[in-house]
Amino acid sequence: MATGPAQAMLSVPAESLRGVVTAAWAGPTISPQSVKSCTPAGERFLKAGAVTLGRRAARLRAVMARRGGSGGVSAFLGVAVLRPVVLPGGLSFVITHSVKKPSAQSLLDWYDRHRRTLPWRAEAGQHADPYAVWLSEIMLQQTTVKAVGPYYHRFLEKFPTVQALAAADRDEVLSAWAGLGYYSRARNLHACAQQVVALGGFPKDVAGLRALPGVGAYTAAAVAAIAFGVPVVPVDGNVERITARLFAVEEPLPAARKTLAALAEGLNTDKAAQARPSDFAQALFDLGASLCSPRSPACGLCPWRESCAAQKAGIAATLPRKAPKVARPVRYGAHFLVMDAAEQILLRKRPETGLLAAMTELPGTDWRSERWSEAGALAQAPCTASWQACGVVRHVFTHFTLEVTVYAARVQHFSNHVAQTGFLAPAERVAGLSLPSVMLKCIKLGLKAL
Numbered sequence: 012m013a014t015g016p017a018q019a020m021l022s023v024p025a026e027s028l029r030g031v032v033t034a035a036w037a038g039p040t041i042s043p044q045s046v047k048s049c050t051p052a053g054e055r056f057l058k059a060g061a062v063t064l065g066r067r068a069a070r071l072r073a074v075m076a077r078r079g080g081s082g083g084v085s086a087f088l089g090v091a092v093l094r095p096v097v098l099p100g101g102l103s104f105v106i107t108h109s110v111k112k113p114s115a116q117s118l119l120d121w122y123d124r125h126r127r128t129l130p131w132r133a134e135a136g137q138h139a140d141p142y143a144v145w146l147s148e149i150m151l152q153q154t155t156v157k158a159v160g161p162y163y164h165r166f167l168e169k170f171p172t173v174q175a176l177a178a179a180d181r182d183e184v185l186s187a188w189a190g191l192g193y194y195s196r197a198r199n200l201h202a203c204a205q206q207v208v209a210l211g212g213f214p215k216d217v218a219g220l221r222a223l224p225g226v227g228a229y230t231a232a233a234v235a236a237i238a239f240g241v242p243v244v245p246v247d248g249n250v251e252r253i254t255a256r257l258f259a260v261e262e263p264l265p266a267a268r269k270t271l272a273a274l275a276e277g278l279n280t281d282k283a284a285q286a287r288p289s290d291f292a293q294a295l296f297d298l299g300a301s302l303c304s305p306r307s308p309a310c311g312l313c314p315w316r317e318s319c320a321a322q323k324a325g326i327a328a329t330l331p332r333k334a335p336k337v338a339r340p341v342r343y344g345a346h347f348l349v350m351d352a353a354e355q356i357l358l359r360k361r362p363e364t365g366l367l368a369a370m371t372e373l374p375g376t377d378w379r380s381e382r383w384s385e386a387g388a389l390a391q392a393p394c395t396a397s398w399q400a401c402g403v404v405r406h407v408f409t410h411f412t413l414e415v416t417v418y419a420a421r422v423q424h425f426s427n428h429v430a431q432t433g434f435l436a437p438a439e440r441v442a443g444l445s446l447p448s449v450m451l452k453c454i455k456l457g458l459k460a461l
Contacts, residue, residue, distance in 0.1 A: 112277075113257060113318035115284035115291060121314040122294035125301070129156065130163055132293065139289060141213040141238040142173045148230045149200055153193055153409075156300070162191055173213075177204040185370060185445030193409075194367055194447060199225025215239045236292040242285050245292055246275045249299025254278070255331035256303065259320035263332035271331070340411045345388035346375030346450075348419045348457030349396060356441060356454070357393055357425060359433030366408070372450045373457075374433060378413060388416060394429045396420035401460040406449040413449065419457035 123135070131147035133139040146166065150159045166187050170176040176184065181201050188197035202224040207213055213234070214220050220231035235241035244250065251268070254260070254275045260267055278284070284291040302309045310322045321327040349357050361370050374393040376383055389398055398418040406413045425435065436444060441454055 112281075113315040115279060115281045117314040118294050118298065119283055119287060119290060122290060122297060125297065126293070127297050127300070130160065139238045141234060143167075144238045145203075145213065145226075145230070145234050146200075148233050149196055149225065150191060152196060152230075154191060159191075162188075173204050173207050176201065177208040181369070182445050186443060189444075189446055189451075190448055192448065194370055196225060198368065213238070215241075217241060217243060233292065237289045240288050242279055242288040243292075244275050244279050244295070246272050247296070247299075249303070250275050250295050252305065252331055253295060253299050253303050253315075256308070256321035256327045257315065257319050259324055259326065260330065261326075261332055263334045265334065267331065339407070340380065341414060342378040342380055342411050343382045343414050343416075344376050344378040345383050345391070345416045345418060346373040346453050347392050347398070348373055348401075348417065348454060348461075349394060349422060349425075350419075350438060350458075350461060351422050351424050351435075353424075354438045355425075355435040356438050357429065357433055358436050358441075358444070367447050369445075370450075371444050371446050373453055375415070383416065388418070392418065393432055394422065394425070396422050399460060401456050404449065404452045404456060406452065415449065415453055417453045417456045419460045421461060 126132075126135070129147075131140075131143040147159070147163060150163055150166075169187050170179060170184075179201070181198070184201045185194065185197050188194065188200075191197075203226065206223055214223070215235070216239075217231045217235045220226055220234050221228065223231075226234075229245050229247055232241075232243045233245035233247075236243050236245055246254075251264070251271045254271045255267065257278075258274050260270060260274070262270060278295070279288065279291050298313070298315075302313045306328065308322075308327050310316050310319070310327055313319070313322075316322050319327065321330050347357075357374060358371050359374055361367050361372050363369050376388055376391045385400070392398060398420045401417040401419050404415045404417060406415070438458065442451070446454070
């Protein structure tokens with residue numbers, strides 16, 4: 012370990028175990044920047060001789076690679092930048108080797124050879140379309156690239172510009188979105204398009220984008236970087252995984268999220284990344300979607316393998332860690348498919364707020380934690396008829412699982428009173444309405460029984 016006048020010392024409170032310890036050189040004489048990292052539970056680093064534990068005051072010692080350097084040390088400690096890490100009483104970390112900061116140029120060279128071809132992505136050397144980038148980022152939330160592809164093409168055919176989307180009826184937008192789930196995204200998408208048109212175009216900075224309806228921190232950073240060349244790092248699941256492995260962050264998600272975001276911010280600080288912010292952001296996405304995959308990372312092919320602390324420690328495939336999942340509660344409901352002699356189905360709109368807001372559904376009961384008895388369910392049927400139980404539809408939402416008992420019946424015609432509780436739609440046109448997936452399943456099951 013180097014010693015001498017270039018040595019710098021940083022005291023750390025000794026109280027309780029919390030997260031990852033990381034120190035980064037910020038001195039002007041160090042080029043490229045050297046990043047040093049370790050974890051409190053790092054027995055593998057101990058065996059490798061990378062971390063020494065002391066029993067005096069808790070402290071993090073960072074030593075410059077060159078003697079006589081005059082720079083300082085910036086510390087990224089605990090769960091956020093400049094927040095002190097807290098360690099067990101009397102425990103010290105002395106870092107005796109450094110993990111090189113990954114080369115942006117190496118990643119960009121890899122990206123230039125292996126970049127994915129995606130329908131919303133601009134060709135090499137071309138400027139990205141902000142509308143295409145924004146639309147794809149909203150669609151990709153909680154959804155895979157493979158699943159989004161067909162929806163993206165159909166949506167773009169229907170609404171080729173942000174002006175066309177803003178001018179469309181909301182129900183038309185919800186109908187085009189049906190099947191993608193998380194329908195609040197579609198409502199926000201429509202509202203956002205209207206605001207963008209009112210502004211005269213998309214804002215070109217993160218703060219302006221962040222102010223739009225339905226645009227969160229990640230989406231704002233992604234659109235700013237990809238469409239407008241703003242040098243920021245959008246942190247999605249791919250980037251979290253890459254960062255957790257680069258710095259061997261063993262604290263489980265979601266608790267580690269702030270730590271990972273802080274570390275990811277420093278990945279694009281060199282000249283190559285700053286010169287190509289759009290490509291650098293997309294290179295991170297592609298690396299996470301291919302080589303740095305969740306279960307079987309192809310570390311031998313990775314352009315950043317030499318800088319990856321987790322790869323060196325043999326734990327890349329285990330990161331990022333995740334806290335144990337909490338079991339989803341189950342809710343129960345009943346919905347009724349009734350069709351008249353003209354093969355019209357009775358439907359209704361859900362409330363304007365809440366889950367599946369403003370979407371179309373079959374009439375039915377509330378969704379609750381207690382099962383509905385047949386008598387209790389039929390008491391809420393939209394009309395008197397010879398109802399038959401068709402079976403149960405099971406649908407998984409983010410925070411709960413829904414089990415719906417479907418009842419079906421035929422009537423000769425609907426009374427005015429019944430028709431006014433919702434609206435009638437021909438059975439063959441139902442698929443074109445703004446129906447969520449769970450209702451399409453219910454209708455399919457009900458029609459099969461009639």
